[in-house]
Amino acid sequence: xxNRIIAINSIEQLNESYYVIxxxxxxxxxxxxxxxxxxxxxPESCYPMxxxxxxxxxxxSTKVSFMIKKLxxxxxxxxxxxxxxxxxxxxxxxxxxxxTEGNKAIIVSGGIGYPPLYYLKTQLEQxxxxxxxxxGGQTSIDIFPADEIWTDDGSAGNKGFVTEGLTNYIKNQKxxxxxxxxxxxMLKACHQIAERNSVPLFVSLEEYMACGIGVCYGCxxxxxxxxxxxxxxxxxxxxxxxxEAKDIVWE
Amino acid sequence: xxxxxxxxxxxxxQNPVTVASGTFGLEYGEFFxxxxxxxxxxxxxxxxxxxxxxxxxxxxxxxxxxxxxGLQNPGVEEFIKLNLPELKEVLSIPIIVSFSGGTIEEFTTxxxxxxxxxxxxxxxxxxSCPNVEKEGIAFGVDALVVYELIRRLRxxxxxxxxxxxxxxxxxxxxxxxxxxxxxADSMALINTVQGMAIDPLSGKSRVKMGVCGYSGPAIKPxxxxxxxxxxxxxxxxxxxxxxxxxxxxAMEFFYAGASAIAVGTYNFVNPKACVDLIDGLDNYLSxxxxxxxxxxxxxxx
Ligand SMILES: Cc1cc2nc3c(=O)[nH]c(=O)nc-3n(C[C@H](O)[C@H](O)[C@H](O)COP(=O)(O)OP(=O)(O)OC[C@H]3O[C@@H](n4cnc5c(N)ncnc54)[C@H](O)[C@@H]3O)c2cc1C
Ligand SMILES: Cc1cc2nc3c(=O)[nH]c(=O)nc-3n(C[C@H](O)[C@H](O)[C@H](O)COP(=O)(O)O)c2cc1C
Ligand code: FES
Numbered sequence: 001x002x003n004r005i006i007a008i009n010s011i012e013q014l015n016e017s018y019y020v021i022x023x024x025x026x027x028x029x030x031x032x033x034x035x036x037x038x039x040x041x042x043p044e045s046c047y048p049m050x051x052x053x054x055x056x057x058x059x060x061s062t063k064v065s066f067m068i069k070k071l072x073x074x075x076x077x078x079x080x081x082x083x084x085x086x087x088x089x090x091x092x093x094x095x096x097x098x099x100t101e102g103n104k105a106i107i108v109s110g111g112i113g114y115p116p117l118y119y120l121k122t123q124l125e126q127x128x129x130x131x132x133x134x135x136g137g138q139t140s141i142d143i144f145p146a147d148e149i150w151t152d153d154g155s156a157g158n159k160g161f162v163t164e165g166l167t168n169y170i171k172n173q174k175x176x177x178x179x180x181x182x183x184x185x186m187l188k189a190c191h192q193i194a195e196r197n198s199v200p201l202f203v204s205l206e207e208y209m210a211c212g213i214g215v216c217y218g219c220x221x222x223x224x225x226x227x228x229x230x231x232x233x234x235x236x237x238x239x240x241x242x243x244e245a246k247d248i249v250w251e
Numbered sequence: 252x253x254x255x256x257x258x259x260x261x262x263x264x265q266n267p268v269t270v271a272s273g274t275f276g277l278e279y280g281e282f283f284x285x286x287x288x289x290x291x292x293x294x295x296x297x298x299x300x301x302x303x304x305x306x307x308x309x310x311x312x313x314x315x316x317x318x319x320x321g322l323q324n325p326g327v328e329e330f331i332k333l334n335l336p337e338l339k340e341v342l343s344i345p346i347i348v349s350f351s352g353g354t355i356e357e358f359t360t361x362x363x364x365x366x367x368x369x370x371x372x373x374x375x376x377x378x379s380c381p382n383v384e385k386e387g388i389a390f391g392v393d394a395l396v397v398y399e400l401i402r403r404l405r406x407x408x409x410x411x412x413x414x415x416x417x418x419x420x421x422x423x424x425x426x427x428x429x430x431x432x433x434x435a436d437s438m439a440l441i442n443t444v445q446g447m448a449i450d451p452l453s454g455k456s457r458v459k460m461g462v463c464g465y466s467g468p469a470i471k472p473x474x475x476x477x478x479x480x481x482x483x484x485x486x487x488x489x490x491x492x493x494x495x496x497x498x499x500x501a502m503e504f505f506y507a508g509a510s511a512i513a514v515g516t517y518n519f520v521n522p523k524a525c526v527d528l529i530d531g532l533d534n535y536l537s538x539x540x541x542x543x544x545x546x547x548x549x550x551x552x
Contacts (some may be wrong), residue, residue, distance in 0.1 A: 001281045002281075003282055003522050003523065041520070046314070046468075047311075047313055047314060048311055049311065049314075049316075049467065049468070049520050050311050050316065050519060050520065051519070051520070090522065207306055207307070208306075208307050208308070208309045208310065209309070210309050210311075210316060210318070210516075210519045211274075211278075211518070211519045212519075213276075213278045213279075213281075213522075214276065214278055215274065215275055215276035215278050215279070215294075215518075216273065216274060216309075216318070216320070216519065217273075217294075217303060217308070217320045217323045218308050218309040218318060218320065219306075219308075219309070220303060220304075220305075220306045220308055220323070221306070222305070222306075227300070229302070231302065232302045233302050233303050233306075233323060238278075
């Protein structure tokens with residue numbers, strides 16, 4: 001984990017909502033596991049003052065890149081930055097995905113759930129796994145390369161929810177593991193499907209963050225545990241963002 | 252002589268920079284040598300473990316942060332068994348343990364357990380929590396209750412006893428007086444200010460619990476006014492906090508009468524904020540040819 005103020009290497013607009021920023025962090029790339037994230041901040045920004053969690057999307061030699069969706073103040077600020085502009089980053093943070101036993105993996109992403117799974121996919125491929133990727137979004141703007149595409153409005157790929165695709169796919173080919181990232185409702189549906197089919201599911205969660213390193217307990221997620229009340233809160237930033245879906249209390 | 256040296260009641264500190272309870276952890280050791288701090292203040296612990304409040308627990312607004320963590324902590328037993336040894340292992344600076352309770356009895360039970368361990372230099376008593384014996388009204392708003400609580404705690408320890416005051420009261424000076432009469436050694440102020448935010452489009456509260464604690468730059472003038480008022484009327488030394496980000500912010504609090512300061516929310520923004528602040532203060536005082544003690548309480552009008 002390090003904190004550095006670093007020049008942006010390149011910034012590329014993918015479409016009206018999404019862009020990719022890359023920075024050269026030198027040998028520190030070796031520390032990064034798939035599913036980990038960084039906390040980004042425009043150095044002089046007073047509002048927003050807090051850093052924003054952004055997943056590692058890809059690594060090329062010593063450059064790490066972030067794929068970001070414009071959602072609000074910080075993500076709009078980053079979007080208009082240029083190569084050479086400074087970004088204040090802390091990372092790599094969080095536990096990341098572990099690459100499990102078994103050969104066949106399914107990846108399910110929704111919208112901005114895509115980036116952490118992209119880097120995971122490159123690592124799964126290196127480990128020689130077979131991967132099938134289902135990606136869904138609201139409209140065609142939210143769509144990026146995958147084996148199967150779903151949109152809410154039918155503007156790209158199949159019309160409907162990506163979880164429908166997951167149900168159909170599993171019927172014919174049961175995978176050894178599923179990895180998912182996206183909106184809570186999508187993850188919950190994935191959990192139900194995975195349970196029904198007895199397939200382990202690992203999800204990467206999002207929660208509002210302040211410190212990003214596990215000290216403030218701001219980014220809480222309710223999980224099952226063996227204390228007297230059976231539940232507790234864990235931190236998404238340090239205990240997560242990756243959890244096994246069966247441990248989470250889906251509300 | 253060390254120009255940053257200061258005294259907080261019974262504690263001699265190598266410099267006046269500490270960390271605000273609940274905003275810091277050993278994790279920051281990744282960014283700087285934690286033994287450069289004046290003292291280390293733990294997150295508030297309670298008698299029994301607390302799982303905390305449902306999320307969302309945080310929301311950033313203009314110039315500040317809203318939080319409703321709900322004192323999530325492992326409880327005093329687990330703290331003594333697991334956390335305290337870790338702190339002692341890493342830290343050679345004074346360790347101040349923040350604790351809280353729902354009844355006076357709970358406060359005294361925690362303190363007596365902590366007194367049976369070693370390695371603790373002092374206590375910060377968090378009285379911003381609800382008093383279950385008084386319809387859940389915060390301990391810190393009632394001068395009589397504060398007096399009684401501190402008097403009881405005083406009988407359990409000779410170590411530094413810091414009372415952390417909440418700004419959400421009609422007259423903070425009367426509460427500070429009660430803490431002094433009860434036998435406190437020093438005071439920490441301020442805890443978070445009450446705040447709230449609502450999504451203007453959906454009408455939904457941004458933080459699940461609704462009204463919660465507000466911290467960061469937005470509360471600095473409020474904290475400064477409270478520190479100044481208390482310093483004018485109460486003799487106990489003050490550990491000041493509320494929106495402190497830079498050494499210049501800290502200087503304002505020293506002029507207002509604080510003997511030491513704590514950095515809270517700003518740790519999240521700049522993980523090296525505390526050391527940057529220490530270095531900034533040291534440089535400035537050295538250039539000015541002054542010591543911290545020349546500054547404390549010397550505000551002019
Ligand atoms: C571990 C983790 C990894 C992430 N990885 C990525 C990534 O790779 N790429 C990416 O673009 N985003 C990612 N996010 C989400 C990103 O952090 C948020 O979109 C960002 O914080 C929004 O900040 P803002 O200031 O632009 O928006 P704000 O001004 O804070 O909010 C604007 C609007 O967006 C909503 N919003 C804010 N935060 C979130 C959130 N976390 N999820 C959903 N809605 C939100 C708000 O409710 C509000 O309506 C990740 C989040 C986490 C926790
Ligand atoms: C996330 C968070 C958690 C906090 N937890 C505690 C706590 O456990 N006990 C306590 O006495 N104060 C707690 N506080 C209050 C701070 O210690 C401090 O009094 C307040 O935030 C003002 O300082 P700041 O503006 O520098 O953050 C917390 C504040 C924040 C932001
Ligand atoms: S953001 Fe502070 S604990 Fe996760």
